[in-house]
Amino acid sequence: MLKIPKPQFRNYYIEDGVAYTEDRKVVRRVKICAAFPFERKALLKHLSRFGTIDELRWCADKQEGWVLFKEPTEAAKALYSPKHTLNGHTFVLRASSTWDQPPEQEEQGTLSAYDLPIVDDVWCKVLNYLPLDTRLNFAASCQRFQAIYELESKRINHVLNMKDVCKLTNWGIRRMMRLSGEHIHRLEGGPLHPRWPLLKQFVQLLGVSCPNLTELHFHRIPLSPENMALLFHRSNGSVKITNLSLRRCDLTDCHLLLLQPLTELTTLSLEENPGIRGDTLEDLPVSLEVLRISGCEYLESTCLRKLAALPLLRELRCSEIYLRNFNRDWMDEDEAAAWPLDEHVYRELVRSCPNLEVLEVSVCPYMDENQLGGLSQLRTLVLRAVALEPQPYQVDNSLLLALVEVDSLRHLEFQQAAPGFVDAAGLKIISQLKELRTLILRNQNFKANELRELRKLNALEFLDLSDSPHLSNEIVAELAKTLGKLRRLKVKRCPLISRRLTEILKEYHMLQVDV
Incomplete structure (x- = not known):
């Protein structure tokens, strides 16, 4: 083993006198970082002291380059030298990334995987047991296993989970994209590992490497506008997505503007993003048929009228949004007079989205809820109770009477309802919904x-x-x-x-x- 001092900075580790990258790739190519434009001949002479050099590239203008040593031990010796000085100026050596290292050659006398008496079916079973990062490392070291990985990739990589992605290095991400990116149709998961720093690099490669990606479901993955732009808004972004869910991803109204290139998007879930207030709802892709914005607690109910810009919208779930006048009956007269009103929210919603078939809303006894009877194509209605003080309060029976006139209604559901939410008179009205197929009425x-x-x-x-x-x-x-x-x-x-x-x-x- 080499007896050499340890440098202050390193992006590799040493084992038996050989340097390895974090992906256990042998280091022979070393990056040169300088603050002075050295001459190539001088660098070659200096670095030749550590061993035989196969190739040296140096750009004096950019003051950077790389050197390829013939033997890994020579590269390790150069890396572990604490200081490199040339003509009175210092420079730094760092291991090049795994992706930039030359391919390793099998030692003479070793047995290749192609010569092992193991049928491919056995390798396929091995593949199923290995996690993603181990599969990629195995494929990098065994050509036979890589061939099997590529053949099986269409089956095993149809759905990619972010918990597996978080275990990959930059090299692993690139290798996965190259070997199986075209087979990825669905990406899901979250939150990310707190110490995984490669989200930007990952989303940069999605559009280029995953042309068949149609579903993306992130949960609790904070997305910056830059990440959103890399995902969707550039020319080679993931623009073929039809089903997108960004739940609790710290989105704001500005983020929604970056979804405009998704011309094939039909289903969008933006639930539990308190930064969304509704100012840019009209800028969502016009191809949308399903929109879920429940739990966006600061989304103004008056902004729902902007959904008129979505002519194909068939399903809207918007419970637990910001309805300002919930507790108006318990205010004093001066407060109630000064408080802004939302009395025509549902009237505007019916005018804006007359073709709604599925609707989920929070029930508030001070709104114009009876206007929902104007949705002539409504098939599913979910009425979600909210926590008001004092309890209990009940659903407005004028709303239930309006539903009697909706012949298309097939599903009626009451969620999180306290006892007394529907009274005896309301139950009699519900019994008049002759075409109803599903009734969910708990805790009454x-x-x-x-x-x-x-x-x-x-x-x-x-x-x-x-x-x-x-x-x-x-x-x-x-x-x-x-x-x-x-x-x-x-x-x-x-x-x-x-x-x-x-x-x-x-x-x-x-x-x-x-x-």
């Missing part, structure tokens, strides 16, 4: 005679009455007998439901009951 304290109103929903196929304190075996039996099209019933955490229910409903073979 309807009495037995009130629950019998549900027998009028003849088209119902799925009913969820979980957490209902007064729901009994007898009521469930009546519903099962009357609702001939019912195929699934959920009655979890109902205290009056007993194990005997299974015996009572045994004759209804087509009905699945979740107790």
